[in-house]
Amino acid sequence: MSENIRDVLELRRTAKETKKYVVVMRIMGLLVIILTVIVAVAYAISYFYDKFGSFTVRIDKYDMVRQGLALSETPDYEIANSRLDADVVNDMTNISGEDLPPNIDMINGAHNGESYIAYTFYLINSGDDTLTYTGEMTIENVTKGVDEAIRIAVYKNGERTVYGKTKSDGGGKESDCDSVFTSSTIVMTTRHEKFEPKAKDKFTIVIWLEGNDPDCTNEIIGGTLKLGMDFRIVEST
Secondary structure (H helix, E strand, O other), rough: OHHHHHHHHHHHHHHOOOOOHHHHEEEEEEEEHHHHHHHHHHHHHHHHHOOOOOOOEEOOOOHHHHHHHEOOOOOOOOOEEEEEOOOOOOOEEEEEEEHOOOOOOOEEEEOEEEOOOEEEEEEOOOOOOEEEEEEEEEEEEOOOOOHHOOOEEEEEEOOOHHHEOOOOOOOOOOOOEEEEEOOOEEEEEEEEEEOOOOOOOEEEEEEEEEEOOOOOHHHHOOOOOOEEEEEEEEEOO
């Protein structure tokens, strides 16, 4: 093989290797970008999960803008909210529901205790139409089966209802509960017909781990629970 031909082949091989190297580096760069985005998204999800607490209340923005349905932490409000977020209680330990303060539904906004979440808010009809609305509280995330021993008290205009899961042995509701969860993901529902203009419904949500529940064991230590409550208009006149 002549020297010139050998040189041409070497140049071609070198050019091909260089091109291959460039392609590989571009792929590696793209993978690094993708991994960075994935990590950033995961961090953002974790950040907002913590930031927005373990209980969130929402109304449909269309219902707020067009019909005047609004959320507020106080009965007298200046800003209409479509979303409210309760504060987090980290490292919650179990207590008895009998130990909750008797005036727990008399304080507006977030008023957590050391081992319970308490949040009071108002649903307000600031529009001109009489409405019918529904509300639904859902379990949005749960780990380590902590919902087996959780209790959720819902005060609606001062009337208290305590919800919990059905007994793990299938024996119905727990003795300290007034009602069982509607399903594995739905805690409860509510409805108000003829909700007139300027009317307000007051809600207080209290969440705790019931120490007297047989399912309140060491296995649920470190478990987490996130709840959401969504309101929507189903009729207006």
